[in-house]
Amino acid sequence: MSSNRDVAKLSLIQLLPNMLTVTAICAGLTAIRFGLQGNYELAVQLILLAAILDGLDGRLARALGSDSKMGAELDSLADFLNFGVAPGMLLYVWALDDTRSLGWLAVLVYAVCAVTRLARFNVARKTDGESAENAYFMGIPSPAGAILVMLPMYVSFAMDREPILPDALLSIYIAGIGLLMIGRFPVWSFKTTQISQRRVKMFLVGFAAIGAAIAIYTWVALAILSVIYIAAVVWMLPGSRRAMAKDRKPPADG
Template sequence: MTQPPAPKPIQRKPRSEYALIQLLPNMLTVAAICAGLTAIRFGVQGNYLNAVQLILLSCVLDGIDGRLARILRADSAMGAELDSLADFLNFGVAPPLLIYYWALQDAPRLGWLSVLVFAVCCVVRLARFNVSTHAGDPKDVAAYFTGVPSPAGAMLVMLPMYLSFAFDDAQLLPDLVLCLYMAGIGLLLISRIPTWSFKTTKVSRENVKYFLVAFAFVAAALMNYAWLTLIALCLGYVATVVWALVTQPRKG
């Protein structure tokens, strides 16, 4: 009597392992998400100063995690999706909610409408960027973005708060003006206006020393005159957008 054939052993796929340092970019992204959520909590509690600082911290982390992933060759599809979700939370949800709690609760309907407009514009901006990136659109590696990037939009939309923190006696903008300002920044996110991409900017060897001196100056100004420096940086960025609008053709 023939014996039935022995069952074949189950082939197990080799377990993938990651070095801890390769997880560092995703850890920074998770830290940015925690910063954004905590900023919302501080906004609800009325601790606006710390809330703004946490959103600014999330901007810094956003600028680091992607580049670090490429340096470590640890970029992945999951990391890209996690980064996009973090961007929406930190730049599309936390800043407008913070402004709403800070100044627009006296106009809840109009204020909430402006929050929704900004948030929807931000998520559309991120979706458009993700689609063009997956499609390998060469325009995304050019010297100019299409529309204002979401981190820059978050920085700009909080400009009235910087002014209030820098000048203790500064009067808040009227609710209507603040709502229109927030919605206007949101529309800039989904506009076709070309905006300067710092990712592709290169510095010649001869000018590196001047760039480092300028960076040290800005860093020292941020540590000593944080809000005034942020105001200046926002106005400088607006100037680059206006310059690009004048000198560069709009992207279709």
């Protein structure tokens, strides 16, 4: 009998999803650093990079068959840092540090809403077990919340101006986005969207156009896309409620 124990080994490819998650954590932490140093544009870009990586790691793990409980917990912790802590901290040092209590209260509300959303999702996942991806989220997903909460920054960067919103209104906006993340309303998820073969070419052309717009007119494009997303959520809300009622499957928290 061999004294060497059989130890399961993972290839580097199978570790790639967790590597992406760790990279996203580093991006979120570095965003806070650059925000404290006053390099706000780079800080926002790093949070956006973390959101892209968040969209890739889970799907890649399932595609490679390397998803694990550790990976799921790591992803959840990364989401709180990147989308619950970093955006609020960035907005505070950018425009609200002179408001003291009011601005910090808004940041706390936003962060608590983000962590509450993630806790709700983790409890549901452990209680109900792993389930197929749903066509709807319950409330605004945390990566979308992080992107939307930075909308005032996109507008200010595009106009090359100081913060355009009064401190009180900006604080209300930050807290409001946080409340939308824990809302009990269905939000359409792009994860289950399917494109017919006849429309693939048009989809790719549109995707290329959006990518080029973001690369060339970064802040204007991000501001427009954020407004379109908010409008789409409001416009599709009645249909989402009817579809959810027919499906009777609880929306994912994501």
